[in-house]
Amino acid sequence: MGNSVRRLLPQFIVMAAVFVVFGVLYRYFLDDPGEASLANYLRSGVHAMLVAFAAWGAIVYFNLRASRWLRTWPLAAEIALRAFAMAVTIAAVIAVLQVVIYGRPLAAVWLVGDFPRIFAVAFVLSVVIGAIYELVRLIGGRVLINVVLGRYRHPIREERVMMFLDLAGSTSLAEALGEVRMQELLTRFFFDIDEPIVAHGGEVHAYVGDEVIVSWPLSARVSGGACLDCFFAVSDRIDERAESYRGRFGSVPRFRAGLHAGPVVISECGDSRRQIAFFGDTMNVAARLQEHCKAVGRPLLVSADLLKQVRPGPKVRVEPLGQAALRGRAATVEVFAVERRAA
Helix, strand or coil, X not given: CCHHHHHHHHHHHHHHHHHHHHHHHXXXXXXXHHHCCXXXXXXXXXXXXXXHHHHHHHHHHCCCHHHHHHHHCCXXXXXXXXXXXXXXXXHHHHHHHHHHHXXXXXXXXXXXXXXXXXXXXXXXXXXXXXXXXXXXXXXXXXXXXXXXXXXXXXXXXXXXXEEEEEECCHHHHHHXXXXXXXXXXXXXXXXHHHHHHHHCCCEEEEEECCEEEEEEECCHHHHCCHHHHHHHHHHHHHHHCHHHHHHHHCCCCCEEEEEEEEEEEEEEXXXXXXXXXXXXXXXXXXXXXXXXXXXXXXXXXXXXXXXXXXXXXXXXXXXXXXXXCCCCCCCCEEEEEEEECCC
């Protein structure tokens, strides 16, 4: 099973359960009491679930690479097209399922009476699903749940792995490409590396200029080396698209990263525009390790504290570089370079 399928499976299961229940409630409160039977309740539940999956499919499609062209449109036009596509999809699926599940032709009475009501309810719920999906994409599912529960209303300490990944040579690239095309390259780079980050359990915390900050809550998967494997998966993704980058921008993005593990203080900050902020020495060390990559000529550096928490896999090689004095920090840090073993 692919990483994308594994990530979506829990969402499918939850959505299926919710909409089966909703279909049953719709039958109970709004349908003809004379047709109340176990078979019809089951049909209504399946009907609602399949309509929800169709709407979900339309939502996911417009967020896949295949719909990248749509993101160049004005926002109003994009919203209008999304709404139209979802409306057509829902209407078609409702009509087809009415015939398939109930074995009845599309009678004029049903089209005039029941169909508009079913369509209106399904469309509104689909918009709600879409809004939740976009919120998850905006701030992450785990963060969204914690925000809803108020977990970060007050500062809280969590053990995290932090990665600062920075585009190398961005100053010379900006001079060669100009500001607009440089921003286009960054936008594309961040888009391309998002999937391998998510596939390895990472949560994008922020984009800062030409840098992306990624975090992992400490877990069995992370301890097994997922955060290290993530860096090499990002490298593979950019290599796959190297010719496309070279043709469009004249060069392939190069990058470096620093990883460190330790306690991070997390809290909501601001008022008119609230955001989740990370604080602490762990952030500083990860950022300085990324800077130190340039000094030692290595693309990936990690700390001894990270290697106490994370077991590198058999496909990577760890080389000790000794103690390093990182900028702005009095205490030295034991640094290791990590690279992939030759095939």
